[in-house]
Amino acid sequence: MAIGTVGRRWPGRSVGRLVGRLRWIGASLAVAIALVQPVAAAPDLWRIGDGDTSIYLFGTTHLGGRDVVWRSALFDDILARSRSVWLEAEPAANPADLEAEMIAAGGDPTRGLLDRLAGPERERLNRIAGRLGLRPDRLAGLRPWAAAMLLVEAAARRDGYVAGGIEREIVGLAEARGASVSGLEAAETTLEIFAGLEAREAAALLSVTLADLDSPAPQYRRLLAAWKSGDEPAIEAAGIAEMRAASEALYRGLIADRNRRWLDQFEMMMLGSGEHVVVVGSLHLVGPDRLQTLLAARGYSVERLPQR
Numbered sequence: 001m002a003i004g005t006v007g008r009r010w011p012g013r014s015v016g017r018l019v020g021r022l023r024w025i026g027a028s029l030a031v032a033i034a035l036v037q038p039v040a041a042a043p044d045l046w047r048i049g050d051g052d053t054s055i056y057l058f059g060t061t062h063l064g065g066r067d068v069v070w071r072s073a074l075f076d077d078i079l080a081r082s083r084s085v086w087l088e089a090e091p092a093a094n095p096a097d098l099e100a101e102m103i104a105a106g107g108d109p110t111r112g113l114l115d116r117l118a119g120p121e122r123e124r125l126n127r128i129a130g131r132l133g134l135r136p137d138r139l140a141g142l143r144p145w146a147a148a149m150l151l152v153e154a155a156a157r158r159d160g161y162v163a164g165g166i167e168r169e170i171v172g173l174a175e176a177r178g179a180s181v182s183g184l185e186a187a188e189t190t191l192e193i194f195a196g197l198e199a200r201e202a203a204a205l206l207s208v209t210l211a212d213l214d215s216p217a218p219q220y221r222r223l224l225a226a227w228k229s230g231d232e233p234a235i236e237a238a239g240i241a242e243m244r245a246a247s248e249a250l251y252r253g254l255i256a257d258r259n260r261r262w263l264d265q266f267e268m269m270m271l272g273s274g275e276h277v278v279v280v281g282s283l284h285l286v287g288p289d290r291l292q293t294l295l296a297a298r299g300y301s302v303e304r305l306p307q308r
Contacts (some may be wrong), residue, residue, distance in 0.1 A: 043070055043227055044285045045078075047303045048266070048295050052273040055266060056082070056305075057291060059282035060166045061227050070166060074305065076173075079277055085174040086265070086278045087167055088258075089183040089190070106146020106195075113140050113147055116203060124210050132158055144206035145194045151209060155220070170279055184262045184278070193253040201247045208246040232286050240287040256289035263294055270300070 044059035056078050061068065079085070114122055114136070125147075126136045132154040139147045156163060174181050197205070212218045219238055226234035244251045269276050284291055296302045 043230055044232070044282055045072075045075065045305045046285065046292055047301075047305055048292070049301045049303070050270045050299075053270050054275045055269055056275065056277045057285060058277060058279045059227070059285040060279055061224060062164055062166060062281055068161070068166065071169075078275065079170070079173055079179070080177055082174075082179055082275045082277045084180045084182060084269075084276045085170060086182050086184055086269075086276065087171075088280055089185055089187045106142045106149070108141060108143045113142050113144065116144065121207060121210065124214060128210060128213050129154075144202040145197055148206045148209040149194075151213060152220075155213060167279060170277075174277075179277075184265050184280075185258065189258070190254070193250070196253070197247070197249060201249055205247055205250065227282050235282055236286040239283045243283070255283055255287070259284055259289055259291050259294055262291070263298065266295060266300075267298070 043061075044057070046057040048055040048057060058075065060070070114125075117125060125139065128151060129136050129139060132151065134150070134154050139150065142150065153163060162168075171181050194202075212220075219242055222238040223235065225231075226238055240251065240255070243254070266278075280291070292302045
């Protein structure tokens with residue numbers, strides 16, 4: 001199997017492993033990790049074509065776990081025929097050391113996290129961290145965006161989910177069938193987006209995350225349920241709308257701008273022939289800047305394929 005990534009690469013594997021997981025954590029603060037009953041999913045699957053080339057867009061939660069039953073006979077058949085599989089970036093390796101990597105990448109030696117928070121918000125952080133098995137002092141040296149991500153990752157781990165699990169399963173299937181696996185962008189892209197947030201936006205992101213994790217119906221439950229049923233309006237409402245309400249800059253950076261940058265990669269695939277699979281987060285396939293709309297504007301045919 002050939003694994004390639006577009007753009008330059010940061011040295012060392014730890015950043016590559018970290019940003020692979022930032023992708024799913026970021027698109028929810030963003031993405032689904034809920035306690036729900038196992039049920040076969042019917043996630044987004046689209047065909048983009050130009051006559052002699054077909055690109056199949058698959059929307060994912062970026063998660064694997066006990067109740068994420070996502071594969072269908074249609075998807076398996078498409079994957080068996082495809083020459084290549086494209087992920088957002090190079091697939092992440094073992095996620096077990098995420099906390100150590102997050103502390104290293106998102107640390108702030110100049111100002112403690114708890115010093116940034118008002119009393120009630122500090123109490124909420126301590127309570128949620130305790131519930132998730134995280135010691136508050138492990139969060140104290142992080143920037144707000146990194147603390148938010150670590151909290152979401154801890155919630156996923158507690159509930160039995162593995163960040164990047166679906167992608168790793170697809171990579172394994174592609175490898176067994178001899179397909180190449182590549183990334184649409186460089187591994188560090190997502191990390192740079194979060195690190196580039198203004199201080200007020202990063203602080204707001206943490207506040208929204210704390211409130212969401214403390215609510216009776218947190219975003220991740222609504223988003224995962226919507227993904228499983230293939231309910232695009234519900235995915236957009238729970239993902240895109242809430243992300244934009246929290247931070248328009250984060251939405252532009254994570255979704256809209258990246259979708260447009262990826263178009264050149266689609267164009268390159270269309271220059272050849274055959275079939276390809278592109279696996280991206282489901283939030284890239286809903287809303288005003290979704291990939292299908294951008295590709296249709298370039299003259300390609302767009303067709304939604306039933307998963308059931």
